Amino acid sequence: MRKVTNLIVGCGLSGVVLAERLASQKHEEVLIIDRRNHIGGNVYDYKDKETGITVHQYGPHVFHTNNKEVWDYLSNFTEWHRFMYRVKAVIDGIEVNIPFNLDSLHKVFPQSLANKLETKLLKKFGFNQKVPILQLRQSNDSDLEFLAQYIYEKVFLGYTIKQWGVKPEDLDASVSGRVPVYISRDDRYFQDRYQALPLNGYTAMIKNILNNPLIKVELNTDFASIRNNIEYDRLFFSGAIDEYFNYELGKLPYRSLDIMFKIHNCNYLQSGPQINYPENYDYTRSVEYKYYLDEKSDKTIVSYEYPYSYEEGKHERYYPIPDKANQDLYDRYVAKAKELKNVWFVGRLGDYKYYNMDQTVSRALELFKEI
Ligand SMILES: Cc1cc2nc3c(=O)[nH]c(=O)nc-3n(C[C@H](O)[C@H](O)[C@H](O)COP(=O)(O)OP(=O)(O)OC[C@H]3O[C@@H](n4cnc5c(N)ncnc54)[C@H](O)[C@@H]3O)c2cc1C
Structure with missing residues (x-):
């Protein structure tokens, strides 16, 4: 022994x-x-x-x-x-910042509507606030409720269904309600100090x-x-x-991923390190690694993530x-x-x-x- x-x-x-x-x-x-x-x-x-x-x-x-x-x-x-990590999502075919912020607002809506929504957000919540869409929904303002519904459907719903494999009605409202709109031009994915x-x-x-x-x-x-x-x-x-x-x-069940790596014969393929696809394709996101450590190469390598339910021997245990x-x-x-x-x-x-x-x-x- x-x-x-x-x-x-x-x-x-x-x-x-x-x-x-x-x-x-x-x-x-x-x-x-x-x-x-x-x-x-x-x-x-x-x-x-x-x-x-x-x-x-x-x-x-x-x-x-x-x-x-x-x-x-x-x-x-x-x-x-x-x-500083920066993530974009393609919604309605347009790349916008995630979390959805004032720049995202101006990218997806006609100027007059974007201006109106921005003015209302600033007036009601103030600058530099992260407001969960649940709060927007409860604001008694039909324009802000419309914005909450838009972000819920376009940014959250499709991505979450792909990631977790659950039907919309099974999504916990408290989870979806936490998705924020950021009343700022800060486009960092994380706001942590380090x-x-x-x-x-x-x-x-x-x-x-x-x-x-x-x-x-x-x-x-x-x-x-x-x-x-x-x-x-x-x-x-x-x-x-x-x-x-x-x-x-x-x-105990887990979600897992199949991660496919692909080498592309170009300097850069994407506009930034991570692009999320709530609406298109079967993968959730694509990540271009040379952005991470600012590495130089005449080729580039991108990963595509396909979520699955974990099966022993077939997948890795990723997400409890x-x-x-x-x-x-x-x-x-x-x-x-x-x-x-x-x-x-x-x-x-x-x-x-x-x-x-x-x-x-x-x-x-x-x-x-x-x-
Ligand atoms: C896709 C993905 C992306 C992530 N991105 C981020 C991120 O951007 N930022 C962030 O902060 N965190 C991120 N995380 C979380 C991060 O990976 C974890 O916090 C961290 O790796 C956990 O470390 P761990 O040692 O607990 O587990 P693990 O890294 O899973 O290590 C456990 C080890 O135990 C071994 N093992 C298990 N069972 C046995 C056994 N019976 N015998 C022998 N060996 C065994 C496994 O092979 C494994 O190597 C991400 C996680 C995933 C899945």
């Missing part, structure tokens, strides 16, 4: 941050295993051989946070390429986080294949919690599906997990929560403080 002090399942952000803390702060040995053949989990990136452009294998990742502790922590392991990409890519940052002689990484290793032959003082499991328990209580039945099932797994003495579940799959990267890092840092 093999014996280790700390066993970490999953070499994604959750696993590597925990490993780094245990090794550098507690001076303990850590073994990280991952069933994939690379480190980094879903933030894994690599340089495409043909174009030399850095590509994110599991979909586009832009780091953004207001959490200074997380920003400072990761800054120990990477230099940053400062990058927005950037690791200068040399995520994989290089992860390598630096793992750079401690007390940390050992074993790839191509599934927990199932070793669980009966290994003993540990502590196990941190960043895989799926239902899988750990052999799906005893049932399977937040609804009451799934939460109840997850809570029952958590109750079982509490019976275990030296096992902690963590991360997007372990906690069955859609964490952005900063939330993932923060969760791992907080968990370390608790043990």
Whole structure:
């Protein structure tokens, strides 16, 4: 029987941050295993051989946070390429800023109507406000209600149906109501204080986080294949919690994506890094990677995302599906997990929560403080 002090399942952000803390702060040995053949989990990136452009294998990742502790922590392991993300959506055949802002308003409506709506928005809510369309709907003003309905149908509805595969009537009104109109010309997708990409890519940052002689990484290793032959003082499991328990209580569902990468023989294909397609095509968005790190090449590489329901062995688990039945099932797994003495579940799959990267890092840092 093999014996280790700390066993970490999953070499994604959750696993590597925990490993780094245990090794550098507690001076303990850590073994990280991952069933994939690379480190980094879903933030894994690599340089495409043909174009030399850095590509994110599991979909586009832009780091953004207001959490200074997380920003400072990761800054120990990477230099940053400062990058404010800008996203556009094609609606009625026109590219507009997302979130829908005053510039979007003027692009899609005739000038007289756009002016009227802008004046009403400014008067009712003031400049630089983000107003959810639910609030517009309740404004007792037929023009603003019209605008709310327009944004709901054109920006939100089609994209969400593609992404989540649900019928419009199944969409929770509270979710759709949160879609904002931004009374400003600010066209940044995120408003966080810190927005950037690791200068040399995520994989290089992860390598630096793992750079401690007390940390050992074993790839191509599934927990199932070793669980009966290994003993540990502590196990941190960043895989799926239902899988750990052999799906005893049932399977937690996920949405997944097929991501198709295409090399185009031109300098740039798109007007910006990300274009959303709420109305056209079967893919939700296309992402042109050379914008990310401002890389130069006479070719360009673009990814197209086709959403699917997750099927084991066929897809990756990408997005936990937040609804009451799934939460109840997850809570029952958590109750079982509490019976275990030296096992902690963590991360997007372990906690069955859609964490952005900063939330993932923060969760791992907080968990370390608790043990
Ligand atoms: C398409 C997409 C786009 C995203 N874009 C952004 C973005 O722009 N900005 C942002 O902040 N966040 C983004 N995120 C979120 C980000 O990917 C996560 O916050 C982060 O990667 C979570 O890290 P993790 O370690 O918890 O999970 P993961 O990265 O999933 O790592 C878990 C690892 O565990 C391994 N594993 C699982 N089970 C086992 C097992 N039984 N045995 C061995 N190994 C196992 C897996 O192979 C995997 O490598 C995005 C996520 C997706 C899916």
